[in-house]
Amino acid sequence: MNYYEDPEYHNKLENAKTGMGLGFTNLFFSILQVIQLIISLLGLIFITINGHWLVPFIVLAAGIPVLWVQRKHNVERYSLVFARTPKKRLMGYLSSLLTTRDAVKEVRLYRLGQYIVDKWKNTFEEVRIEAFKLAVKQRLWLALRNYYQFSDD
Numbered sequence: 001m002n003y004y005e006d007p008e009y010h011n012k013l014e015n016a017k018t019g020m021g022l023g024f025t026n027l028f029f030s031i032l033q034v035i036q037l038i039i040s041l042l043g044l045i046f047i048t049i050n051g052h053w054l055v056p057f058i059v060l061a062a063g064i065p066v067l068w069v070q071r072k073h074n075v076e077r078y079s080l081v082f083a084r085t086p087k088k089r090l091m092g093y094l095s096s097l098l099t100t101r102d103a104v105k106e107v108r109l110y111r112l113g114q115y116i117v118d119k120w121k122n123t124f125e126e127v128r129i130e131a132f133k134l135a136v137k138q139r140l141w142l143a144l145r146n147y148y149q150f151s152d153d
Contacts, residue, residue: 076134
């Protein structure tokens with residue numbers, strides 16, 4: 001019984017519920033995208049081999065920093081989603097207090113409506129700010145990369 005009262009259990013359950021709906025669709029499109037990239041890569045290798053045999057290796061070596069930054073950004077995004085699970089659960093709970101028939105009766109009786117709304121707004125704002133900070137950081141990296149990429153031309 002204590003297992004069901006453990007916040008970590010509910011965090012894992014929330015993560016599982018959130019990822020269930022799009023898992024197969026994302027997997028399918030990811031596989032198609034990988035196939036498309038492999039075909040494009042083979043085509044580029046075929047075209048560049050006709051020029052000089054070192055060109056494909058130079059192109060692949062030039063792509064390694066981009067892949068490293070992209071992997072770093074993906075890890076940061078995943079960590080953010082994982083870290084904000086308790087806040088998302090809290091927001092869902094507070095929302096249910098304001099929309100579930102039995103809970104609304106008690107909320108009205110004890111005049112907790114404004115407190116719950118304020119708590120939800122504050123939690124939402126925390127989640128939004130965290131996501132915004134990460135997005136700004138990643139966009140700056142992207143802008144710097146694009147700047148240096150085009151400044152060499």
